Amino acid sequence: MSSKADKSLEKKCIRSFTEYCKKFGYKPFARQKEFHDSRAKYRLFGGAAGPGKTKALLYDAIYQAHLHPGVDTLLLRRTFPELESSLITYFRRDVPRDLYEKYNEAKHIVTWLNGSTTRFAYCDTETDVYRYQGAEYLFIGVDELTHFTLKQWQFLTSRNRCRIKGAKPCMAGATNPGNIGHAWVKALWVDRAPAPGMDRPDQYDAGDYEFIHATIADNPYFAKDDEYKKTLGQLPEALRRAFLDGEWDVYAGQYFDIFSAARHTIRAEQVQLEPWTPRWISIDWGFEHPSAVYWFATRADGVVVTYREFVQNRLSPRMLAAAIAERSVDRLGRMERIRDVFLSPDAFAQRTADASIAEQLSDGLSAAGLPRAVPADNDRVGGWMLMYQALEADHWLIAENCTRLIENLPTLTRDPANVEDTLKCDGDDPADSARYGLKSALEPGRAPAEVLAAERITAVDPTSRAIWLKKFSAEESRRVAPVVPRRWRPQGW
Numbered sequence: 001m002s003s004k005a006d007k008s009l010e011k012k013c014i015r016s017f018t019e020y021c022k023k024f025g026y027k028p029f030a031r032q033k034e035f036h037d038s039r040a041k042y043r044l045f046g047g048a049a050g051p052g053k054t055k056a057l058l059y060d061a062i063y064q065a066h067l068h069p070g071v072d073t074l075l076l077r078r079t080f081p082e083l084e085s086s087l088i089t090y091f092r093r094d095v096p097r098d099l100y101e102k103y104n105e106a107k108h109i110v111t112w113l114n115g116s117t118t119r120f121a122y123c124d125t126e127t128d129v130y131r132y133q134g135a136e137y138l139f140i141g142v143d144e145l146t147h148f149t150l151k152q153w154q155f156l157t158s159r160n161r162c163r164i165k166g167a168k169p170c171m172a173g174a175t176n177p178g179n180i181g182h183a184w185v186k187a188l189w190v191d192r193a194p195a196p197g198m199d200r201p202d203q204y205d206a207g208d209y210e211f212i213h214a215t216i217a218d219n220p221y222f223a224k225d226d227e228y229k230k231t232l233g234q235l236p237e238a239l240r241r242a243f244l245d246g247e248w249d250v251y252a253g254q255y256f257d258i259f260s261a262a263r264h265t266i267r268a269e270q271v272q273l274e275p276w277t278p279r280w281i282s283i284d285w286g287f288e289h290p291s292a293v294y295w296f297a298t299r300a301d302g303v304v305v306t307y308r309e310f311v312q313n314r315l316s317p318r319m320l321a322a323a324i325a326e327r328s329v330d331r332l333g334r335m336e337r338i339r340d341v342f343l344s345p346d347a348f349a350q351r352t353a354d355a356s357i358a359e360q361l362s363d364g365l366s367a368a369g370l371p372r373a374v375p376a377d378n379d380r381v382g383g384w385m386l387m388y389q390a391l392e393a394d395h396w397l398i399a400e401n402c403t404r405l406i407e408n409l410p411t412l413t414r415d416p417a418n419v420e421d422t423l424k425c426d427g428d429d430p431a432d433s434a435r436y437g438l439k440s441a442l443e444p445g446r447a448p449a450e451v452l453a454a455e456r457i458t459a460v461d462p463t464s465r466a467i468w469l470k471k472f473s474a475e476e477s478r479r480v481a482p483v484v485p486r487r488w489r490p491q492g493w
């Protein structure tokens with residue numbers, strides 16, 4: 001670019017935040033202004049639902065893009081539909097057309113009059129973040145930051161740089177408390193401490209971080225909206241405190257404080273199970289509340305993988321059985337060899353007709369060639385403990401497509417009345433189902449049959465290993481088969 005062009009773009013930059021607000025017709029609320037004024041390298045606008053976090057993040061990106069000519073800024077959300085319904089919608093609705101050069105619909109990139117850009121982007125899977133490798137951004141804003149992992153945030157910090165003299169690269173997040181990133185976000189900004197899972201905790205500098213806490217009262221429109229406040233007021237306790245007051249301690253006493261998406265999740269394409277890999281299913285039955293179904297397998301190295309999820313409400317037992325059967329096929333369309341189906345014990349007591357929910361569901365499953373359901377082990381304390389131990393020992397991985405479970409685990413809190421148990425709350429069906437699946441199939445303190453088999457089998461060629469593994473697993477599972485009342489025993493036990 002010629003220096004003449006440089007100069008003309010330079011002239012289109014904006015010198016002060018006041019001038020910027022005037023030009024863009026943006027009137028930040030007091031708490032938004034506090035967020036924009038902060039000079040911290042990493043800012044977090046966190047708290048309740050509705051104080052104007054997303055809007056402030058968008059206007060911060062636009063402001064940063066106008067400080068220097070030809071710089072790039074990036075705004076992220078976890079999925080494209082979320083991105084489109086929030087940041088992109090606000091941009092289209094609120095930014096006058098004459099204030100930007102062009103908007104590339106396919107790439108979702110706005111080019112401003114001074115040659116700078118703002119890119120709207122998303123990261124569906126954890127590794128999508130690497131799409132931005134090679135790029136450099138003066139500003140990176142992440143909306144709903146707790147939907148992201150620490151690993152993603154850390155990678156993005158490496159893209160936050162600018163070659164222009166005097167430019168000050170910075171990043172910001174906007175978020176409600178809760179979700180998979182709750183623990184690391186809270187640690188860095190709220191507790192001002194290194195986050196669990198950080199490679200170099202000694203490198204953490206609290207001075208780089210500033211937390212701007214917002215409640216519903218910070219948006220004057222919502223503060224006066226009694227109907228909206230009433231709706232939030234009717235939410236379950238933890239959500240109400242998080243969304244109405246923006247409280248970060250509602251998830252204090254987080255049960256799975258050890259859970260890290262980076263460490264405990266795996267991409268669906270990496271799961272790679274052999275046809276003979278032992279598999280089983282867990283079901284937490286629900287009608288108004290969703291039924292949560294998980295598929296499990298033990299890999300040859302002994303690691304249990306939860307590889308498929310199905311969560312849906314208002315399905316009859318027979319419809320649920322059909323939905324499970326339809327999904328119990330491998331990539332080649334072959335029926336998977338499911339060894340057991342563990343179902344929430346209450347489904348054996350509940351009846352909608354002459355038959356119990358469990359009987360109706362089992363009839364549907366067996367008609368489709370799957371085992372009949374047996375009552376899951378409902379030892380809550382033992383089950384949570386087993387899950388914790390499995391995560392701690394890296395014996396349990398969850399495929400990234402099990403999104404509801406991955407979101408649910410970090411939000412479970414200890415029950416103050418019984419700290420060994422978790423507090424029951426709406427929306428914990430995925431975790432309950434996973435607990436049934438692990439607790440019913442694995443014995444606490446004892447490795448699953450397949451782990452023992454994998455340890456004892458010395459053959460290295462895959463065919464011999466498979467034959468030995470099958471033989472050993474069959475012997476072991478006969479030896480340690482869970483004790484199930486005779487009338488519930490499926491055929492062949």
Ligand SMILES: Nc1ncnc2c1ncn2[C@@H]1O[C@H](COP(=O)(O)OP(=O)(O)OP(=O)(O)O)[C@@H](O)[C@H]1O
Binds near residue numbers: 028050
């Ligand atoms: N400064 C402002 N002036 C006028 N309207 C605003 C302002 N800031 C936010 N709003 C409006 O208030 C509403 C809520 O804002 P926004 O979506 O940014 O809040 P949020 O904190 O991100 O909410 P959530 O927690 O639901 O994501 C939106 O309709 C937005 O356009």
Ligand SMILES: [Mg+2]
Binds near residue numbers: 053054055086143
């Ligand atoms: Mg928002």
